[in-house]
Amino acid sequence: MEENGRIPAHVSIIMDGNGRWAEERGKERVYGHASGVDSVRACTEAAVEEGVKYLSLFAFSEENWNRPEHEVHTLMELMVKAMRNELPVMMRNGVKFVVLGNRKRLSDGLNAMIDDCMSQTAANDRLTLVIFLSYSGKWDMLEAAKKLALELADHPERRADVENMRTEDFSGYLVTAGIPDPDLIIRTSGECRLSNYMLWQAAYSEFLFTEVLWPDFRKDEFRAALAEYAKRDRRYGKVK
Ligand code: IPE
Numbered sequence: 001m002e003e004n005g006r007i008p009a010h011v012s013i014i015m016d017g018n019g020r021w022a023e024e025r026g027k028e029r030v031y032g033h034a035s036g037v038d039s040v041r042a043c044t045e046a047a048v049e050e051g052v053k054y055l056s057l058f059a060f061s062e063e064n065w066n067r068p069e070h071e072v073h074t075l076m077e078l079m080v081k082a083m084r085n086e087l088p089v090m091m092r093n094g095v096k097f098v099v100l101g102n103r104k105r106l107s108d109g110l111n112a113m114i115d116d117c118m119s120q121t122a123a124n125d126r127l128t129l130v131i132f133l134s135y136s137g138k139w140d141m142l143e144a145a146k147k148l149a150l151e152l153a154d155h156p157e158r159r160a161d162v163e164n165m166r167t168e169d170f171s172g173y174l175v176t177a178g179i180p181d182p183d184l185i186i187r188t189s190g191e192c193r194l195s196n197y198m199l200w201q202a203a204y205s206e207f208l209f210t211e212v213l214w215p216d217f218r219k220d221e222f223r224a225a226l227a228e229y230a231k232r233d234r235r236y237g238k239v240k
Pocket residue numbers: 015016017018019020021059060061064075189
């Protein structure tokens with residue numbers, strides 16, 4: 001597939017359905033989150049094998065802070081554990097690890113672990129794995145607008161730059177600066193919505209909604225999604 005350029009450079013996944021997966025098995029919701037970590041590992045490996053350059057995963061939204069404290073706490077602990085366990089695997093597979101989102105809301109322990117994983121993997125270049133944590137699209141755009149407004153307040157002489165700003169320039173103010181927009185966004189568990197994810201960056205993404213719950217989404221499902229993407233005709237508003 002790679003030869004005819006149909007491998008997406010950036011695949012993004014809204015990892016949904018962990019709770020339902022656990023409930024179907026008569027277990028606590030957090031059991032589904034733990035199993036979802038195995039899907040993260042499987043999809044990361046598949047992405048490396050298929051030559052995808054960026055894999056981004058929506059792991060926790062700003063709105064997810066409103067979940068019961070026990071679930072939030074367990075999820076955050078799971079992230080620390082997963083990072084610790086997966087670091088050697090990422091090093092072996094040439095994976096550069098990046099976390100994007102409102103890190104001010106994360107605990108010091110989690111932030112320290114993130115910093116450690118990011119600095120240790122910074123020179124890896126086979127795949128960039130981006131984890132969106134405490135992220136929402138509206139938050140991202142609002143932060144960008146604030147940054148821009150404050151910059152202009154401090155440097156009024158840059159007014160003309162702002163007036164002449166293009167969409168590509170604004171992208172540079174978002175947390176995803178330097179990362180290409182997602183070519184393919186997958187959402188598992190049958191929900192057909194963005195839930196405040198990458199609102200700006202998803203402007204021309206292809207979407208794939210699948211009934212498969214995230215803990216069941218493994219290498220075969222990832223490869224099937226790439227095969228579906230290869231059939232899509234992207235027109236970007238033009239006539240072909
Ligand atoms: C996705 O699974 C993981 C997070 C949002 C953190 P959910 O926890 O949303 O699972 P469902 O949608 O309730 O089944």
